Each structure stands twice: as structure tokens, then as C-alpha cells.
Amino acid sequence: MKVLLIKDVKGLGKAGEVKDVKDGYGNNFLIGKGYAKAATDAVLRQWEAAKRNEAQIKEYEISQNEKLKDELAGVKITIKTKLGANGSPFGSITKDEIAKALKEQKGYEIDKKSLECDNIKALGEHEISIKLTHQIHAKFKIEVVGE
Template sequence: MRVLLIKDVKGLGKAGEIKDVKDGYGHNFLVGKGFAKVATDAVIRQHNAQLKKEAAQLEAQKEEFRDLAKKLEKIRPVIKKPVGENGTLFGSVTKDDVANALKEQNGIELDKKILELDSIKNVGIFDVEAKFKHQISAKFEIEVVAE
């Protein structure tokens, strides 16, 4: 009996593989427990169509991240913070501050979790990196000025 694995099965194979198994094991365990489907032509065609659809969605998402990375590399948001008498900031610039500045000044919404920046406690120009999924990243500068 040929089955298409829907989930990984230890000792048998990974999801998406087609395997030959004994009839009882295939019907009673794999199909019965939802680990596999009987590998008919229709099931295989449906699975292949689903794989193509997922690949297209993945490529579209990668392209979206690349476009966003290009936009980020061209901008320099300005963050205003209160400054003490010695020229240092009260507190520091956070990822939240950078994400809010990007949204307010450039209309770009980013999750602050993808931003990486060093501790910023002075005014000046600093580098920030946004790390998206699929090994796509963008480096851009922020300018911290006295309020």
C-alpha cells in the first residue's frame, strides 16, 4: 500500500514523502491516526498543488521583505529625546522608539523584535539592523537629537 505522509513518522519518513507500507499498518495506524493519506493520483496532485501554492507564497513574502529592506536603507528617522546638562540622554533609545519613529515619519510598520541596536545614550547618528525572516536584513541609520 502506498501512503502520502501528512506528518513526520519516526522510523518511517517525513511529511510529504510517499512510502510503501503494509496494508494493516497503513490503514489502521497511519491513515486511522491521521499521519497519512492513501496515495491516490488525486491526493498526490492535490499535495503537489499545495506545495506549489506554498512556494509561491514564500517567494512573495521574500520579495515583500526585500522591498521593505530597500526602503529602510534609504531613510534616516529622527528620534527626539530629552537631554541632561552633560549631553547624555535621560534613559536610552529603545527598539520601541525606533519602531514608533519609523511608523510616524515614514509610514513603515515593523515589529520591534526584528530590530537590533546597541545601547544608545547620546545624541548622534547610529546604525540599526532589521533582521527579517529568510536571512533578509536591512541596515539603516537613525538620528538622535536633543528635544
């Protein structure tokens, strides 16, 4: 019996491979547990179509993230903070504040978890890195000023 593995199976193969197995093992274990499907022409065509579709989606996401990276390279946002007695910021600027300011000032909605920076505790200009999908990193600048 020929089966198309849907999931990796230890000792047999990886997802996407077509394997020849005994009927009982194929029907009762692999297909029964959802690790494989019977390798008919229709199933193989459907698998290939799904793989092509995933590749197109990935290519589209990469192009969109590259475009976003280029747009963010020229972005500079300003964050106002209260100053302490010695002229330094009172508290620190968090990732949440940076994400909110980026959305309010420039319209880019970025998840605060994708920002790669520590809390900012000084006035002036700082460079912030954003981890986008598919190992793409974008950078933009923020300026921290006192109120």
C-alpha cells in the same frame, strides 16, 4: 498500501514521501493519527498543488522583503530625547521608540522584536538592522537629538 506522509514519521520517512506499508499500520496508525493520507491520484495532485502554492508564496515574500530592504536603505529618522545634566540623553532609546518613530515618520510598520540593536544611550547617528523573513536583513539610520 501506499500512503503519502503528511508529517515526519521516525523510522519511516519524511513529510511528502510516498511509502508502501502494511494495511493495518497504514489505516490504523498512520492515517488514524493524522500522519499520512492514502496515496490516491487526487491526494498526490492536491499535495503537489499545495507545494507549488507554498513556493509561490515564499517567492512573493522574498521579493517584497527585498523591495522593503532597498527602500529602508535610504531611510533616516530622527528621535528627540530629553538631555540630562551632563548633556547626554536621559535614559535610553528603546526598540519600541524606534519602531514607533519609523511608523510615524516614514509609514513603515515594523515589529519591535525584529529590530536588532541594543538600547541607544548616546546622541548622534546610529545604524539599525532589521531581521526580515527568509534571512533578509535591512538597515536604516536613526539620528538621536536632544530637545
